[in-house]
Amino acid sequence: MSKHKVKIAWPFTEGVKAQLIWIGEPFRMENKMMIHAYFRSRGFTEKILMDWGTLPSLAIQHFYSNGVITASQPPQGVKEVDMTIYPNGVKCHEKPWKIQGSNDPATSRSFVFSFDGKNIILPVIEVLRSILAPNGFLLYRLFESNSFPQFFTEVYEPNKVHLSLTSQYELKYTKSAFIYQLVWLLTNRDLRQAYESIAYTWLQGKALKFVWNFTQPITVKARVKEVNNTWTVLQIVHMKNKHISYEHISISHPEIKDQEKSDEAKKYTYRSLNKDGNDEGFTLDEQVDGSTEDFDLVQMNQLKHEYTSVPRIKRIKNSSAKQRTREDENTKKYYGNNESIRSTADTGGQHLARGLEHQMLHEIQAQGELQDFINV
Numbered sequence: 001m002s003k004h005k006v007k008i009a010w011p012f013t014e015g016v017k018a019q020l021i022w023i024g025e026p027f028r029m030e031n032k033m034m035i036h037a038y039f040r041s042r043g044f045t046e047k048i049l050m051d052w053g054t055l056p057s058l059a060i061q062h063f064y065s066n067g068v069i070t071a072s073q074p075p076q077g078v079k080e081v082d083m084t085i086y087p088n089g090v091k092c093h094e095k096p097w098k099i100q101g102s103n104d105p106a107t108s109r110s111f112v113f114s115f116d117g118k119n120i121i122l123p124v125i126e127v128l129r130s131i132l133a134p135n136g137f138l139l140y141r142l143f144e145s146n147s148f149p150q151f152f153t154e155v156y157e158p159n160k161v162h163l164s165l166t167s168q169y170e171l172k173y174t175k176s177a178f179i180y181q182l183v184w185l186l187t188n189r190d191l192r193q194a195y196e197s198i199a200y201t202w203l204q205g206k207a208l209k210f211v212w213n214f215t216q217p218i219t220v221k222a223r224v225k226e227v228n229n230t231w232t233v234l235q236i237v238h239m240k241n242k243h244i245s246y247e248h249i250s251i252s253h254p255e256i257k258d259q260e261k262s263d264e265a266k267k268y269t270y271r272s273l274n275k276d277g278n279d280e281g282f283t284l285d286e287q288v289d290g291s292t293e294d295f296d297l298v299q300m301n302q303l304k305h306e307y308t309s310v311p312r313i314k315r316i317k318n319s320s321a322k323q324r325t326r327e328d329e330n331t332k333k334y335y336g337n338n339e340s341i342r343s344t345a346d347t348g349g350q351h352l353a354r355g356l357e358h359q360m361l362h363e364i365q366a367q368g369e370l371q372d373f374i375n376v
Helices: 052-057 124-132 136-141 176-187 189-205 368-375
Strands: 017-023 027-029 032-041 044-051 063-065 068-073 078-085 091-098 105-115 118-123 152-157 160-165 218-227 230-242 248-252 258-265 268-272 282-284 290-298 304-307 312-316 320-326 332-336 341-343 352-358 361-364
Touching: 032 052, 044 052, 052 068, 052 124, 052 136, 052 352, 078 105, 078 118, 078 230, 105 124, 118 124, 124 136, 124 189, 124 218, 124 230, 136 176, 160 176, 176 189, 176 248, 176 304, 176 361, 290 341
Parallel strands: 118 230, 160 248, 230 304, 248 312, 258 320, 268 332, 282 341, 290 352, 304 361, 341 352
Antiparallel strands: 017 032, 017 063, 027 032, 032 044, 063 068, 078 218, 091 105, 105 118, 152 160, 218 230
């Protein structure tokens, strides 16, 4: 996992902290999904255009400095608490909102419920980025109606689920953390129905909202700020007790192949003229159409996903491919500059940059002998 810093164009003075006070509605600009993030410092509010895929790095009311979005500081008075959201006590609340220092129209959408004698306000945007869509693939599919069959087909057997992934499903999302999140969403019908309803609502009215029809309790660790016996959730940092009701998961993908080492020399190699990933880190470019399938994984926040048990993932290999390990005089050598420009936009378009993907953390906890085995 990359430790690089990720930066955006920053309108504030170097070294001055700015507070993220609002995240706007997503909107389509040309062929991309975008958002406006509003930062405030020293009495001035600045609206910054960002790709929708940058959402995992944004924590409301947190402070940022020097344009670095991979690190943020919570405001004073914030505490981290464990809470359980029970299915029958959640109501949706919507009202017009005034963004401090801006004349842009806005609407506040939150889920409101009670826990441990407190009134809880949970923004809809936080539910999306932390619970339903915590990675780039799921974030961008939110706006596509019934698009899952383009990326995979599902086969369910007793205690086993198989995903036959198409070439449109990028290989980077076959890492275990992404597969667990996808299968958790697909196999919990209430979660899946809520997720799939969002595209229709957004396409009809450009509003990012859904009804809390979950049939199961959801347990999280969240950073909250208390005012008058009300906790406002600023950021979910830990999803707990996520349950996948299958012991075995198998996946197939056209690019999952058995690598065989070959004595044949490489046909070509690519070498960078500059040292990529220096202390300056990566800079995001919102002007490009999208990202390539080549990507870097970075930790854009500390969101953890904890599962009650860990299904075994079997990767079915379709064919074999040669892995050439040496060079000779016939190997063509290509040299070029690998600039630290990255994009969090979805893949595609003509003007592309190397992709940047949010790397989420996940933890596995289980009881009894299985937990002892995992610990070993």
